[in-house]
Amino acid sequence: MVKIAGAEFFAPAGGLPVMVDPMNLALPGVLWLALGASAEPVVAVEAATEEPALAASEVVRVKRDFGKPHFDLVIDAWTDAAAARLHRAQLWWSNTSEADRRKPLGALIERMVRLQYRRLSSTSLTVAVAGDGKEFTFTVELASDGRVHAYVAIDTDGGRHIPRCRTDGVRLLARRVLGMPVGIASIAVTCTDAGGAVHSGQVRHREV
Numbered sequence: 001m002v003k004i005a006g007a008e009f010f011a012p013a014g015g016l017p018v019m020v021d022p023m024n025l026a027l028p029g030v031l032w033l034a035l036g037a038s039a040e041p042v043v044a045v046e047a048a049t050e051e052p053a054l055a056a057s058e059v060v061r062v063k064r065d066f067g068k069p070h071f072d073l074v075i076d077a078w079t080d081a082a083a084a085r086l087h088r089a090q091l092w093w094s095n096t097s098e099a100d101r102r103k104p105l106g107a108l109i110e111r112m113v114r115l116q117y118r119r120l121s122s123t124s125l126t127v128a129v130a131g132d133g134k135e136f137t138f139t140v141e142l143a144s145d146g147r148v149h150a151y152v153a154i155d156t157d158g159g160r161h162i163p164r165c166r167t168d169g170v171r172l173l174a175r176r177v178l179g180m181p182v183g184i185a186s187i188a189v190t191c192t193d194a195g196g197a198v199h200s201g202q203v204r205h206r207e208v
Contacts, residue, residue, distance in 0.1 A: 054078040054081070056076055056078050057077055057078075059076065059138075059140055059149065059150045060150045061074050061094070061170065062172050062187070063171045063172070064172045064174070065174060066174045066181045070095060071095055071096070073091060073172065074091070074093075075089055075090070075138060075150060076089065076092070076102070077089040079142055083146035085122045085142070086122065086123050086124060086125060088117070091115060092105055113129060113130065114129070114135075114208075116130075124140065126138065126139050126140070127150075131184050132175065132183035135205055136205050137152070138150045139164075149167070151165060151167065152167055152204075153203070154199065154203055154204060155202055155204050156199045157201050160201075161204070162191075162193055164194065165189075165193050165199060166192045168189075168190045168191055168192060169189065169190040170189050171188045172184065172187055173186050173187070173188055186205075187202060187205075188200070188202055
């Protein structure tokens with residue numbers, strides 16, 4: 001912990017200092033943002049280091065407006081050899097400076113941010129991420145052509161609500177105080193609806 005101009009800041013090793021809100025020190029999104037800004041994300045000792053012998057595909061890549069630019073968050077999905085079943089999905093880091101090498105989020109971050117995977121059927125599941133009082137849900141689905149997509153509910157920049165929109169581009173935006181990231185403001189998205197129209201807006205979240 002360091003003090004700058006009389007205010008306390010959390011300073012992760014190698015990362016940017018993040019203002020600590022004295023009214024909500026347990027805010028999980030604050031620490032997630034701080035750790036996510038680090039050059040080396042925390043890796044859980046017990047995390048798997050080898051992928052199963054299944055076909056993998058990148059479903060979602062989440063850019064951020066804070067932290068090290070060569071670390072993205074990604075959702076990958078694995079299907080069986082016949083592309084008939086969605087085996088699993090995982091949200092983790094991708095280091096673009098090392099040929100998109102994947103790294104687990106790590107046990108520490110996963111304790112601070114609630115991450116939940118829920119199976120809906122043999123070909124679909126949800127990935128829910130909660131932090132800073134907000135929960136965002138991505139529905140990952142295996143299509144009949146063998147491709148895997150992610151869908152979200154969005155509120156468009158034009159004021160419309162679209163309950164199901166296929167993600168094309170995703171960006172995590174930090175809530176800031178005095179220019180410092182202190183939580184999650186929103187997740188901006190461009191996506192395509194069932195009719196093929198492209199929209200931009202924000203992923204609708206649930207208050208938690």
